[in-house]
Amino acid sequence: MKKIFRNLAFGLILLFLYAPILVLIVYSFNDSKIMGPWAGFTLKWYVMLFQDRYILQALYYTLIIAVVATTVSTIVGTISALGIYRMRSKLKRPYLLLNNIPVLVPDIVMGITLMSLFIFAGMKMGLTTIIIAHITFCIPYVILAVLPRFNRLPENIFEAALDLGATPRQAFWKVLFPEILPGVTSGALIAFTLSIDDFVISFFTAGNGVSNLSITIYSMAKAGINPKINALSTIMFGCIMVLLILINIRSEKGIKHIQ
Amino acid sequence: MKSFKEYIAYPYGLWMLIFIAVPLLVVVWFSFLSNPDFKAGVYTFTLDNYQEFMDPVYLELLYRSFLYAVIATVICFIIAYPLGNLIISLPGHRQNLMIVLMIIPMWVNFLLRTYAWMVLLSGSGLISQFLGMLGFQDVSLLYTQSAVILGMVYNFFPYMLLPIYTSLKKIDPDLLRAATDLGANHFQMFVKIKLPLSLPGIVSGSMMVFMPAVSTFVISNLLGGGKYMLVGNLIEQQFLTLNNWNFGSAISMVLMTIIFLVLGIARLITGKELDTGGQLL
Numbered sequence: 364m365k366k367i368f369r370n371l372a373f374g375l376i377l378l379f380l381y382a383p384i385l386v387l388i389v390y391s392f393n394d395s396k397i398m399g400p401w402a403g404f405t406l407k408w409y410v411m412l413f414q415d416r417y418i419l420q421a422l423y424y425t426l427i428i429a430v431v432a433t434t435v436s437t438i439v440g441t442i443s444a445l446g447i448y449r450m451r452s453k454l455k456r457p458y459l460l461l462n463n464i465p466v467l468v469p470d471i472v473m474g475i476t477l478m479s480l481f482i483f484a485g486m487k488m489g490l491t492t493i494i495i496a497h498i499t500f501c502i503p504y505v506i507l508a509v510l511p512r513f514n515r516l517p518e519n520i521f522e523a524a525l526d527l528g529a530t531p532r533q534a535f536w537k538v539l540f541p542e543i544l545p546g547v548t549s550g551a552l553i554a555f556t557l558s559i560d561d562f563v564i565s566f567f568t569a570g571n572g573v574s575n576l577s578i579t580i581y582s583m584a585k586a587g588i589n590p591k592i593n594a595l596s597t598i599m600f601g602c603i604m605v606l607l608i609l610i611n612i613r614s615e616k617g618i619k620h621i622q
Numbered sequence: 623m624k625s626f627k628e629y630i631a632y633p634y635g636l637w638m639l640i641f642i643a644v645p646l647l648v649v650v651w652f653s654f655l656s657n658p659d660f661k662a663g664v665y666t667f668t669l670d671n672y673q674e675f676m677d678p679v680y681l682e683l684l685y686r687s688f689l690y691a692v693i694a695t696v697i698c699f700i701i702a703y704p705l706g707n708l709i710i711s712l713p714g715h716r717q718n719l720m721i722v723l724m725i726i727p728m729w730v731n732f733l734l735r736t737y738a739w740m741v742l743l744s745g746s747g748l749i750s751q752f753l754g755m756l757g758f759q760d761v762s763l764l765y766t767q768s769a770v771i772l773g774m775v776y777n778f779f780p781y782m783l784l785p786i787y788t789s790l791k792k793i794d795p796d797l798l799r800a801a802t803d804l805g806a807n808h809f810q811m812f813v814k815i816k817l818p819l820s821l822p823g824i825v826s827g828s829m830m831v832f833m834p835a836v837s838t839f840v841i842s843n844l845l846g847g848g849k850y851m852l853v854g855n856l857i858e859q860q861f862l863t864l865n866n867w868n869f870g871s872a873i874s875m876v877l878m879t880i881i882f883l884v885l886g887i888a889r890l891i892t893g894k895e896l897d898t899g900g901q902l903l
Contacts, residue, residue: 369708369711372704372705372708373708373720376701376705376724377723377724379776380723380724380727380776380779381727382742383735383738383739383741383742383776384727384730384735384738386738386741386742386748387734387737387738387741390741397746400751439633439634439637440634442630442631442634443630443631443633443634444631445626445630445631446626446627446628446629446630446631446632446634447628447631448623448626449623449626449627449628449631450628450631451628454628458631458635458638461635461638461639461642461643462638464642464646465642467881467882467885468646468878468881469833469834469836469837469854469877469878469881470834470837471837471839471854471857471858471874471877472649472837472857472874472877472878475649475857475861475870475871475874476645476646476648476649476874477641477645478861479645479648479649479652479867479871480640480641480644480645480648483648495641496641499637499641499642502634502637513623516623518623519623519624520623521623521625521626522623522624522625525625531625556729559731560731560732562732562733562840563839563840567861567862576731577731577732577733580731580733580734580737581733581840581844584733584736584737584740584844585843585844588740588741588744592734592737593741595734596730596731596734596737596738599730599731599734600730603726603729603730604726607726607729
């Protein structure tokens with residue numbers, strides 16, 4: 364009895380979470396512009412999607428921004444985390460405080476403050492400003508992911524490696540780096556997802572010429588329902604599922620390998 | 623680790639000063655300036671922007687943002703707390719599977735998730751058709767207050783579930799057993815042991831739902847059709863449409879004050895830094 368109730372509860376909540384996405388997927392194959400009754404199977408929304416230059420360009424920009432922002436923020440974040448780890452507490456506190464601001468302050472406030480700065484400094488809004496903004500809100504998450512790894516390290520691990528004859532380069536890449544790698548990877552993953560998913564901060568720092576997928580979807584959705592968006596979400600959801608399955612297979616292989 | 627010096631973090635310190643501290647100070651400074659005659663370069667130091675916000679129209683808008691965010695937070699809690707308990711009662715590997723299943727929708731773009739509800743709720747959408755079969759004709763749920771709150775609940779629900787799940791998982795089941803052994807009934811065990819021990823999770827979950835909900839402008843625009851302006855919409859409008867940055871800055875300051883007040887209260891309740899229950903990855 365309790366089991367039936369439990370499964371019912373899980374079923375309902377999963378229905379709530381997945382129904383909207385499934386409806387989008389089903390309607391992306393529907394041969395009708397309104398989301399009413401089923402009007403036959405079609406792929407025309409997908410064809411139209413791939414003919415839409417705005418969407419393709421937005422996709423390109425989204426990926427460029429995410430790759431650049433993730434790379435820069437992972438490298439800078441990891442190096443800075445090491446510096447912060449070595450800091451006297453007098454300097455450490457203001458560093459961590461400033462670092463936490465983008466995490467705590469609402470996106471819209473981050474968006475308008477950066478926009479004000481860029482306009483104030485006379486910068487032209489475009490790809491550069493979006494990338495600067497993304498790096499700014501990504502680095503804090505990388506630091507928050509990497510710093511605990513340094514804190515957990517034995518005090519003299521690097522020097523011990525040097526004493527045992529490693530060159531500084533070997534000591535870093537063979538001893539130190541593997542220890543912090545899980546933090547670096549999860550920091551990079553968080554940065555990438557945040558950048559891909561970001562709408563609000565991009566919206567304020569994009570200006571007219573450049574737009575990412577979120578901004579494009581927003582302006583299309585504001586005009587009402589558009590089946591091309593359905594096709595786009597189906598493709599994006601498909602990519603996520605494939606990615607998750609791949610990660611899963613890899614980690615299962617990893618576990619078997621260890622065993 | 624003495625081989626590494628703190629100065630390798632200095633460039634990032636400079637970066638934070640330029641792109642985090644200075645912009646915030648610029649907006650604080652803007653909020654105290656006003657240019658009533660719209661003459662170029664003529665700004666006076668004033669509290670007018672804050673006074674303008676005291677207008678009942680804006681106060682009502684602030685109240686609405688606060689109310690919607692609180693309602694969304696409460697609904698998320700009411701669903702997530704029992705759900706967290708149910709997940710805990712599963713065997714270990716099925717717990718992980720269930721949590722992953724709850725998180726996957728979060729990987730779908732935020733705008734798409736909100737848009738999905740536009741499709742579901744619209745006049746020709748599935749929900750209206752279903753209601754039509756039950757005899758309610760022409761019910762469009764899109765562009766209503768409920769739609770806005772529903773959008774908040776849907777988008778931010780996992781932020782509530784994860785910290786609650788983590789804090790429930792940390793409770794030693796022996797403690798609960800000991801309480802019942804020592805004569806506590808089910809209700810007492812819940813109120814005196816389980817609830818206080820899971821409080822940190824509840825508080826951080828509530829913060830993680832409340833903060834994005836109170837500052838959103840996307841959900842209210844797409845699901846409320848612009849009819850239910852929230853603080854976020856007002857800020858967006860002042861900065862992008864009306865070009866009144868000074869008033870916009872003042873509203874942002876009010877919003878930030880509210881958020882930091884709520885954070886302060888949260889910290890008072892739990893007595894420590896917020897535990898977000900790990901990242902959503």
